[in-house]
Amino acid sequence: MTGFFDIPSDLQHSWAGLIGLHLREALLPVAAGLLLALPIAQLCGRFRWLYPPVLGLTTVLYAVPSLAFFVVLIDYTGQTELTVMIPLALYSLVVLVPAIVDGVRSVPDETLAAATAMGFGSVRRYLQVQLPIAAPAVIAGLRVATASSISLVGVGALIGNQGALGNLLAAAQKYDRPELAVNAVVTMAVLAILCDVLLVALRVLLTPWMPRGGTRLKPAARRAEITPEGAVR
Amino acid sequence: MIRIDSVTKRYPDGTVAVDRLSLEIPDRSITVLVGPSGCGKTTTLRMINRMVEPTEGTILLDGEDSRRQPVTTLRRSMGYVIQNAGLFQHRTIVDNIATVPRLLGWGRQRARERAAELMERVGLDPSLAKRYPYQLSGGQQQRVGVARALAADPPVLLMDEPFSAVDPVVRKGLQAELLRIQDELGKTIVFVTHDIDEAITLGTMVAVLREGGRLAQYAPPADLLSNPADGFVEDFLGADRGIRRLSFFPSDALELTTDAVIPADATAARIAAVEAPHLLVTDADGRPLGWAAREELTAGDLRTDRLLPYGRPFVPGADSLRVALDCAVLSPVGRAVAVDGHGRVTGVVSQQTIGEAVRAAHTAGRADEQKVAG
Ligand SMILES: Nc1ncnc2c1ncn2[C@@H]1O[C@H](COP(=O)(O)OP(=O)(O)OP(=O)(O)O)[C@@H](O)[C@H]1O
Ligand SMILES: [Mg+2]
Numbered sequence: 001m002t003g004f005f006d007i008p009s010d011l012q013h014s015w016a017g018l019i020g021l022h023l024r025e026a027l028l029p030v031a032a033g034l035l036l037a038l039p040i041a042q043l044c045g046r047f048r049w050l051y052p053p054v055l056g057l058t059t060v061l062y063a064v065p066s067l068a069f070f071v072v073l074i075d076y077t078g079q080t081e082l083t084v085m086i087p088l089a090l091y092s093l094v095v096l097v098p099a100i101v102d103g104v105r106s107v108p109d110e111t112l113a114a115a116t117a118m119g120f121g122s123v124r125r126y127l128q129v130q131l132p133i134a135a136p137a138v139i140a141g142l143r144v145a146t147a148s149s150i151s152l153v154g155v156g157a158l159i160g161n162q163g164a165l166g167n168l169l170a171a172a173q174k175y176d177r178p179e180l181a182v183n184a185v186v187t188m189a190v191l192a193i194l195c196d197v198l199l200v201a202l203r204v205l206l207t208p209w210m211p212r213g214g215t216r217l218k219p220a221a222r223r224a225e226i227t228p229e230g231a232v233r
Numbered sequence: 234m235i236r237i238d239s240v241t242k243r244y245p246d247g248t249v250a251v252d253r254l255s256l257e258i259p260d261r262s263i264t265v266l267v268g269p270s271g272c273g274k275t276t277t278l279r280m281i282n283r284m285v286e287p288t289e290g291t292i293l294l295d296g297e298d299s300r301r302q303p304v305t306t307l308r309r310s311m312g313y314v315i316q317n318a319g320l321f322q323h324r325t326i327v328d329n330i331a332t333v334p335r336l337l338g339w340g341r342q343r344a345r346e347r348a349a350e351l352m353e354r355v356g357l358d359p360s361l362a363k364r365y366p367y368q369l370s371g372g373q374q375q376r377v378g379v380a381r382a383l384a385a386d387p388p389v390l391l392m393d394e395p396f397s398a399v400d401p402v403v404r405k406g407l408q409a410e411l412l413r414i415q416d417e418l419g420k421t422i423v424f425v426t427h428d429i430d431e432a433i434t435l436g437t438m439v440a441v442l443r444e445g446g447r448l449a450q451y452a453p454p455a456d457l458l459s460n461p462a463d464g465f466v467e468d469f470l471g472a473d474r475g476i477r478r479l480s481f482f483p484s485d486a487l488e489l490t491t492d493a494v495i496p497a498d499a500t501a502a503r504i505a506a507v508e509a510p511h512l513l514v515t516d517a518d519g520r521p522l523g524w525a526a527r528e529e530l531t532a533g534d535l536r537t538d539r540l541l542p543y544g545r546p547f548v549p550g551a552d553s554l555r556v557a558l559d560c561a562v563l564s565p566v567g568r569a570v571a572v573d574g575h576g577r578v579t580g581v582v583s584q585q586t587i588g589e590a591v592r593a594a595h596t597a598g599r600a601d602e603q604k605v606a607g
Pocket of ligand 1: 246249
């Protein structure tokens with residue numbers, strides 16, 4: 001009797017090993033996408049006319065099926081993880097570029113004027129004022145990109161077993177063990193949820209300056225000024 | 234001194250925001266730029282710290298072209314305050330205030346100490362230091378904006394409608410606070426507003442701009458009120474400029490009378506001696522209690538619980554003729570009550586007497602102008 005977590009040996013990984021592989025293949029492209037999206041978004045912010053064509057281009061890239069990418073890339077990068085990760089990085093741009101551009105644009109004009117008036121140079125202003133204020137929007141983009149990347153990695157199974165947990169789907173068919181398919185789907189879902197929770201936690205950590213829904217700090221803070229017992233609190 | 238020398242700003246779309254403007258902004262005083270929306274006030278202000286570059290003309294700082302120094306150096310030497318404060322929402326109050334010192338390379342500790350000092354100066358409770366801007370009221374945010382602009386002790390302060398987004402009561406408080414801070418620090422302040430009352434309250438000099446960015450008049454507020462250059466300025470000053478102008482005349486020259494002021498325990502003979510139709514009754518310390526109608530009084534029957542309210546008193550010397558007139562207008566018997574610094578009655582004055590003083594003041598004002606003109 002083979003169990004839920006017994007992985008066929010031709011996959012060359014334990015269940016935990018597949019998870020590690022899957023996370024690497026999913027998250028590295030998102031990180032690379034972020035590094036790529038930052039300067040692109042910066043350019044789009046500086047030259048407004050650039051934004052619509054860039055958006056168009058990322059959307060077109062997103063519409064290209066991953067299989068087509070693999071066929072092109074396989075000549076250069078072979079049947080490796082890289083062949084899976086390059087398309088994923090490009091896909092992440094379709095959410096990350098607008099997230100950063102919109103986030104940076106959401107910085108109020110007054111805040112920008114104040115920063116300029118105080119003698120911030122443009123680089124310092126971008127790094128110390130615009131990006132931190134854009135952080136919630138950027139992280140919202142990262143959440144979408146991460147979840148989609150985690151599910152898309154599975155397609156790598158098509159090229160020489162580079163799909164990590166996705167390979168279990170192929171194996172389920174080959175060995176007629178449907179529980180492997182269930183395993184793959186459930187594990188991927190759990191990974192996606194965990195990553196999302198971590199990103200939300202990161203946002204909470206990075207943005208102590210945001211009014212939090214529910215706690216409604218503002219009225220409480222105002223009351224604190226008026227009532228003496230409030231001032232003690 | 235900041236000298237704006239025939240400066241014109243034409244935006245790329247062709248809008249002429251400022252048209253051959255020349256102004257000499259004196260040191261250590263408040264110069265107000267006032268005018269209707271779109272007349273180029275913000276543009277003028279921003280040309281001083283080069284957030285907007287003039288199309289023509291020059292701006293001289295102590296005789297030197299403002300373009301001679303690096304733009305960030307220039308800006309760090311000028312505090313800047315705007316409507317809604319423009320605070321950094323992602324930084325605590327203390328870090329907001331410490332911004333320019335940090336840009337100038339101060340250590341974190343020293344910058345924070347300086348910030349704490351400034352919070353006190355602008356009347357912010359130290360317990361607010363670790364809050365974020367969203368946790369502050371509009372008035373408090375505006376104070377943070379002022380503190381942040383003052384942090385590196387710049388000689389010049391540029392303020393663009395800093396108090397226009399708060400309610401009138403808070404605004405009055407902030408204006409008074411600004412005048413107090415200015416008394417202590419003596420900055421060169423350029424203050425933009427579209428509120429003529431604010432301009433008159435705060436300005437040592439007031440520049441009235443008109444549409445198209447042209448200067449309509451540049452004068453001290455009292456001169457503006459007494460002698461508007463043209464119909465535009467007159468309209469802009471509003472229908473009650475004569476009354477407003479009284480703010481600039483002291484009330485200490487008013488002739489006070491004391492024969493209608495009587496203590497609550499006055500004798501019948503004393504009361505009978507009063508000729509005026511109303512008597513101001515005072516307590517044992519000389520503080521006002523209220524007005525009594527003479528014909529309703531019979532000796533020994535001074536009911537202090539049936540007095541008419543005495544309204545708001547004024548302090549001769551400290552209050553202007555405008556306040557004295559206001560007190561008389563609001564008084565139920567048409568007379569204003571004058572008190573000393575301790576609230577003790579020094580006399581009463583009728584609307585009529587105030588009216589004579591107003592006429593005398595206006596005549597004196599005109600004589601002065603003729604002297605200047607001649
Ligand atoms: N960047 C710009 N490009 C083109 N026109 C501009 C620009 N900034 C301002 N203007 C125009 O220049 C004129 C003066 O604008 P400015 O902002 O200096 O007015 P303001 O006196 O400060 O008005 P408000 O009281 O409404 O703030 C206006 O007609 C405005 O539309
Ligand atoms: Mg303006």
